[in-house]
Amino acid sequence: MNSTPQPIIIARNVDKRFGSFYALRGVSASFSEGQVTAIVGPSGSGKSTFLRTLNRLETHDAGEIIIDGIELNDNLQHLDAIRREVGMVFQSFNLFSHLSILRNVALAPIRVRKMSRQDAEARAMALLERVGLKNQAHKYPVQLSGGQQQRVAIARALAMDPKVLLFDEPTSALDPEMVNEVLTVMRELAHTGITMLVVTHEMGFAREVADRVIFFDEGAILEDTTPQAFFSNPDHERAQAFLSQVRHGF
Amino acid sequence: MNWTKKYPGWTMFGAMAGLLFFLWGVAIPLSAAPAPIGPAAQQFTEGARITVWLTLISGSVGVVLGILAGIGKLSKFMPLRLLCDFYVWLIRGTPLLLQILFVWLAVPSIMPTSISLSDFACAAIALSLNIGAYNTECVRAGILAVPHGQVEAAKALGLTPLQTFLDVVLPQSLRVALPALANNMASLVKDSSLAYVISVVELTMVGYRVQAESFQPIPVFLTIAAIYLILTTAFTTLTAALEARLDVGQKR
Numbered sequence: 001m002n003s004t005p006q007p008i009i010i011a012r013n014v015d016k017r018f019g020s021f022y023a024l025r026g027v028s029a030s031f032s033e034g035q036v037t038a039i040v041g042p043s044g045s046g047k048s049t050f051l052r053t054l055n056r057l058e059t060h061d062a063g064e065i066i067i068d069g070i071e072l073n074d075n076l077q078h079l080d081a082i083r084r085e086v087g088m089v090f091q092s093f094n095l096f097s098h099l100s101i102l103r104n105v106a107l108a109p110i111r112v113r114k115m116s117r118q119d120a121e122a123r124a125m126a127l128l129e130r131v132g133l134k135n136q137a138h139k140y141p142v143q144l145s146g147g148q149q150q151r152v153a154i155a156r157a158l159a160m161d162p163k164v165l166l167f168d169e170p171t172s173a174l175d176p177e178m179v180n181e182v183l184t185v186m187r188e189l190a191h192t193g194i195t196m197l198v199v200t201h202e203m204g205f206a207r208e209v210a211d212r213v214i215f216f217d218e219g220a221i222l223e224d225t226t227p228q229a230f231f232s233n234p235d236h237e238r239a240q241a242f243l244s245q246v247r248h249g250f
Numbered sequence: 251m252n253w254t255k256k257y258p259g260w261t262m263f264g265a266m267a268g269l270l271f272f273l274w275g276v277a278i279p280l281s282a283a284p285a286p287i288g289p290a291a292q293q294f295t296e297g298a299r300i301t302v303w304l305t306l307i308s309g310s311v312g313v314v315l316g317i318l319a320g321i322g323k324l325s326k327f328m329p330l331r332l333l334c335d336f337y338v339w340l341i342r343g344t345p346l347l348l349q350i351l352f353v354w355l356a357v358p359s360i361m362p363t364s365i366s367l368s369d370f371a372c373a374a375i376a377l378s379l380n381i382g383a384y385n386t387e388c389v390r391a392g393i394l395a396v397p398h399g400q401v402e403a404a405k406a407l408g409l410t411p412l413q414t415f416l417d418v419v420l421p422q423s424l425r426v427a428l429p430a431l432a433n434n435m436a437s438l439v440k441d442s443s444l445a446y447v448i449s450v451v452e453l454t455m456v457g458y459r460v461q462a463e464s465f466q467p468i469p470v471f472l473t474i475a476a477i478y479l480i481l482t483t484a485f486t487t488l489t490a491a492l493e494a495r496l497d498v499g500q501k502r
């Protein structure tokens with residue numbers, strides 16, 4: 001109808017319950033293409049749950065989620081289409097332990113995109129080069145450090161050419177000296193026009209790289225603003241308390 | 251053992267070549283042995299071959315059955331789950347000897363007369379069903395041992411449930427289940443001796459016949475025992491090497 005582009009992700013009044021406990025209550029947010037959003041908040045506030053409803057690792061109980069114009073519901077064709085568009089990077093890497101690094105990255109393009117093995121592996125090699133791990137291609141995940149594994153996980157997600165990448169605390173399981181190598185890769189990605197939603201405790205990264213900060217508290221979005229506004233003077237007391245805790249914690 | 255871990259490929263090759271060489275050539279030293287053994291050398295060799303065949307066939311079918319029933323036991327479809335539970339319960343709760351006799355005596359009476367099963371086939375069916383039930387539990391435990399994060403990663407990449415299972419869950423669970431599956435296979439070498447009750451001329455039956463003719467049970471049974479030991483050693487070496495081979499990417 002109008003010239004403003006459709007947001008690539010629209011969430012409207014999303015609820016998620018575990019038993020009688022509401023992990024998400026009435027969450028609404030939309031994300032435009034190329035936007036990098038940092039999602040922060042205290043432990044148990046529903047950050048992971050929100051991310052996981054976006055690719056249906058958790059099913060939402062109410063509200064609607066529309067990704068790239070496709071509604072996320074029980075329709076399996078919709079789900080397939082959405083999972084092709086949305087990649088995910090996990091806190092614990094979750095690389096396939098029985099496959100080499102190269103096969104880890106090439107598996108989904110071969111199976112889901114029906115690419116030939118040769119093409120998929122050539123592309124996987126290029127992606128591994130991009131994350132600085134070309135020379136590790138024939139090793140197995142256990143032979144790599146945490147930081148290297150997480151960079152492989154990013155390459156694996158990128159191999160499907162997603163429009164959206166979800167990161168759930170990608171550096172939280174890493175030793176401090178490995179955090180930067182992963183953040184560097186993410187920083188470079190942020191400039192490529194891919195839409196990124198990053199749950200993180202790295203406030204430096206949020207402040208420096210993100211276009212937008214969303215603060216979750218008790219299953220709801222309490223603040224949705226720019227990094228400048230969020231870090232200088234957040235509107236809510238809960239967010240102020242969170243920020244001072246984070247600052248003193250590090 | 252260390253050598254097995256270091257060169258699993260060569261060990262597998264060695265164990266297989268050794269087994270074949272043994273089955274092919276054991277008659278030569280045996281025929282040079284004195285009285286009760288020498289004249290029966292050919293029988294011993296035949297018996298060993300039958301035992302190995304029975305083990306390999308039932309072992310392979312048993313692995314397939316174990317995988318299918320192991321998956322079935324974890325199925326969301328209740329009738330299938332109940333069927334697999336029933337199968338494991340039935341087989342593990344009754345003696346193998348009874349199962350062999352049942353297949354041999356009872357099954358032909360309920361089958362169309364046009365189908366006739368050889369004694370060997372009856373033994374192979376009973377042994378397959380038996381080891382399959384034990385394998386089921388190993389496969390099920392292996393599937394349950396695969397971390398959930400592996401499945402989530404596969405889903406997030408867009409793999410279908412079937413692809414997730416075949417590409418990620420099954421290979422990882424078999425790696426976990428392999429030591430137990432191998433163990434079951436090695437005991438099958440010995441369990442196959444029960445086939446003698448339905449007149450399959452395997453190794454134990456050969457021993458029984460030869461000692462009955464010669465009235466010298468001691469040398470005959472010692473020879474049989476030695477052949478069993480060589481076979482079980484070859485099988486355990488083979489499976490240990492296979493295990494080492496599949497150990498790639500596993501935590502050290």
Ligand SMILES: Nc1ncnc2c1ncn2[C@@H]1O[C@H](COP(=O)(O)OP(=O)(O)OP(=O)(O)O)[C@@H](O)[C@H]1O
Nearest residue numbers: 018022023041042043044045046047048049050216
């Ligand atoms: N599978 C589940 N079953 C039951 N409760 C769950 C489940 N997953 C999450 N929850 C609950 O939902 C709430 C939100 O969890 P979530 O993992 O989204 O929090 P989070 O903001 O990601 O926290 P953290 O920073 O610790 O990762 C928590 O109270 C949690 O205990």
Ligand SMILES: [Mg+2]
Nearest residue numbers: 047048049169
């Ligand atoms: Mg979380």
